[in-house]
Amino acid sequence: MGLLFLYILLITGIFAGEFWLKNRAENRESSAGQTKFILIRRYHNRGAALNLGQRHRRIVAAVSAVFCLLAFICFLLSLGQKGNHLLRLGLAILLGGAFSNTYDRLKRKYVVDYFSFNVKWKPLRRIVFNLSDFCIIAGALLAAIEAP
Incomplete structure (x- = not known):
């Protein structure tokens, strides 16, 4: 049960941390800033990755919710193995x-x-991310490494 607590803590920690970061980004007066490696921007993505499906936001939201549910079910099923x-670590990060x-x-x-x-490569420079995007990618890769 100790590991389960850590997985739940990881899921909620990522969610809470992103909630704080996203609210901070939303409440900034200026949406611009930069460091040597990072450009601070505020962008409202109304679709999926790279705004895919932005004209069908309800469908994108429904598909997102279904995938969350499926990943959560996989996580729950993995607990019995x-x-x-x-x-489990990958699914927790992804979730x-x-x-x-x-x-x-x-x-x-x-x-x-x-x-x-x-x-300098403009196609990558134009893409705006959040940390959740990287959690989803990293979690999926970790889960795929050990998927049965």
């Missing part, structure tokens, strides 16, 4: 990010993205 620690972005889609009607990479 021995081993698979990397799978923290997915819950955050899905919450945004359902509550705000858009996902708050707030940073880009300060690179």
Whole structure:
């Protein structure tokens, strides 16, 4: 049961941390700033990744909610199996990010993205991310490494 508590703490920590960061990005008077590697921006993504489906926000939100539910079911089912620690860790990280972005889609009607990479390659420089995006990607990779 100790590991279960840590997984739940990880999920809620990612969600709460992103909630704080997104609210901070929303409440900033200026949406611009930069460091050597990061550009601070505020962007309202009304679709999925790269605004895919932005004209069908309800469908994107519904698909996001369904994927969250499926990932959560997989996480719950993995709890009854021995081993698979990397799978559970990956699903916990993925769920923290997915819950955050899905919450945004359902509550705000858009996902708050707030940073880009300060690179010379303009196609990458134009993409605006949030930490949940990276949690989803990293969690999916970890889960895939140990998926049965």
